[in-house]
Amino acid sequence: MLLDDLAEQAEENEPNRREFLAQAGVASLGVATVGTGTVAVGFLSPAVLYEPPKKVSAGTLGDHPEGTVHFSPEYKLYVIHRKRRLYALSAICTHLGCMTRYQRDSREIHCPCHGSRFSLEGEVLNGPAAEPLPRFPIALQEEQLVIDRGREVGPDEALVI
Amino acid sequence: MSSFPKKKRPGFAKRVWRSIVRHGAPNTNRNRSLAVFTNLFLHIHPVKVRRRAMRFRATYYLGGLTAATFFLLVVSGAFLMIYYRPDPLRAYGDMKDLQYVVWMGRFLRNLHRWAAHTMVLLAFLHLCRVFFAAAYKPPREFNWVIGVVLMGLTLLLSYTGYLLPWDQLAFWGVSVGTNIISAMPAGGDMVKLLLLGGTGVGGNALIRFYVLHCFILPAVLTVGIALHIWRFRKDGGVCLPPYEGPDQQATTASKGGSP
Numbered sequence: 219m220l221l222d223d224l225a226e227q228a229e230e231n232e233p234n235r236r237e238f239l240a241q242a243g244v245a246s247l248g249v250a251t252v253g254t255g256t257v258a259v260g261f262l263s264p265a266v267l268y269e270p271p272k273k274v275s276a277g278t279l280g281d282h283p284e285g286t287v288h289f290s291p292e293y294k295l296y297v298i299h300r301k302r303r304l305y306a307l308s309a310i311c312t313h314l315g316c317m318t319r320y321q322r323d324s325r326e327i328h329c330p331c332h333g334s335r336f337s338l339e340g341e342v343l344n345g346p347a348a349e350p351l352p353r354f355p356i357a358l359q360e361e362q363l364v365i366d367r368g369r370e371v372g373p374d375e376a377l378v379i
Numbered sequence: 380m381s382s383f384p385k386k387k388r389p390g391f392a393k394r395v396w397r398s399i400v401r402h403g404a405p406n407t408n409r410n411r412s413l414a415v416f417t418n419l420f421l422h423i424h425p426v427k428v429r430r431r432a433m434r435f436r437a438t439y440y441l442g443g444l445t446a447a448t449f450f451l452l453v454v455s456g457a458f459l460m461i462y463y464r465p466d467p468l469r470a471y472g473d474m475k476d477l478q479y480v481v482w483m484g485r486f487l488r489n490l491h492r493w494a495a496h497t498m499v500l501l502a503f504l505h506l507c508r509v510f511f512a513a514a515y516k517p518p519r520e521f522n523w524v525i526g527v528v529l530m531g532l533t534l535l536l537s538y539t540g541y542l543l544p545w546d547q548l549a550f551w552g553v554s555v556g557t558n559i560i561s562a563m564p565a566g567g568d569m570v571k572l573l574l575l576g577g578t579g580v581g582g583n584a585l586i587r588f589y590v591l592h593c594f595i596l597p598a599v600l601t602v603g604i605a606l607h608i609w610r611f612r613k614d615g616g617v618c619l620p621p622y623e624g625p626d627q628q629a630t631t632a633s634k635g636g637s638p
């Protein structure tokens with residue numbers, strides 16, 4: 219008799235409490251997982267980047283006489299003065315991001331990684347790259363040439379000199 | 380007190396030995412199985428192993444050899460860590476020191492590199508062997524999934540190790556690789572940023588790859604290998620084709636199966 223009573227009581231109360239505790243357990247596990255994920259992503263995201271700024275100076279007009287191609291490995295771009303037009307091209311290959319090189323003898327830009335070739339205007343001459351080299355706006359500010367690597371301009375834009 | 384004759388207390392050395400090894404000499408069947416059951420490393424073996432499963436031709440020992448190569452990589456990698464510093468100003472020079480200055484440095488570096496290539500090859504051949512033996516079928520299907528994950532981890536270890544020499548090949552190899560990642564449709568750029576700690580390969584990327592290579596990936600791989608071997612046991616050991624000969628003992632013994 220006594221044993222049966224106890225058993226009944228347990229049946230009535232236990233499942234609810236158990237369910238509650240199980241759900242609370244799962245919920246706190248979920249909270250902990252989300253928290254850990256948030257902390258991990260936040261921690262891994264660099265708060266400060268010690269990388270060159272987007273807007274960079276390229277010296278004065280006198281530094282770029284007609285017919286020159288200047289390569290800046292730090293800013294990863296070319297400053298080209300050609301046919302009385304001055305413009306800046308990204309030096310990063312549009313295929314998978316290797317650094318290209320200007321070839322003086324063929325007057326082309328070549329990528330060492332998978333052999334893409336670009337013209338001095340940035341057009342693709344040979345794949346695997348599919349896109350032309352991006353062109354950055356270049357402006358004269360108090361005698362200084364300023365290139366904005368954060369923006370892209372059309373293929374014909376240049377400082378006409 | 381009991382009336383039994385008092386047994387002489389064993390000597391100190393004997394007691395120390397007994398505290399470590401609990402069973403007697405493995406010269407009875409009982410002691411032989413105790414030797415296996417009570418040893419963490421030996422108890423990897425199933426309770427019962429078929430002779431046919433022990434033959435070289437059954438597995439070509441590929442899984443075991445992959446695990447052995449991993450062990451070699453852990454040991455040689457730990458030695459390399461003594462001299463290698465993951466800093467853009469130092470990494471390449473440390474590699475050169477390992478090659479030309481540190482006694483046995485070149486041997487250890489080459490060992491690590493050859494073992495890395497060998498591990499990738501062995502893991503791949505192991506996967507092929509399992510595939511051709513149709514051992515991916517139930518009840519082993521989940522262990523096949525674990526195996527594919529282990530193969531992926533092995534490739535990731537090769538890839539993260541590849542950046543560490545900090546030479547031109549390493550730098551552009553990882554530049555190209557992370558640009559492939561960023562081509563992923565959802566969150567590709569995010570993964571690239573978190574992996575490199577910047578917009579391009581630099582000092583942050585070097586230390587991240589170092590931590591992945593020397594701690595996180597080996598730790599995950601170790602747990603994965605343990606799980607893989609444990610499930611291999613539970614799923615019934617080597618998957619053998621149905622036996623068709625007249626008498627297994629006789630045929631395997633005559634073909635020189637090892638005990």
Ligand code: HEM
Nearest residue numbers: 452453456457459460492495536537540541543544593597
């Ligand atoms: C706990 C395990 C490991 C540790 C502590 C470790 C540590 C290291 C260290 C310090 C280096 C830099 C030195 C060097 O480049 O020679 C390195 C390089 C490397 N590791 Fe590991 N490693 C481990 C496992 C592995 C595994 C499992 C693989 C591949 C399956 C692997 C593949 C490589 C490769 C390909 C390199 C570049 C080797 C070279 O250029 O000479 N490592 N590892």
Ligand code: FES
Nearest residue numbers: 311313314329332
């Ligand atoms: S990265 Fe330039 S051709 Fe592939």
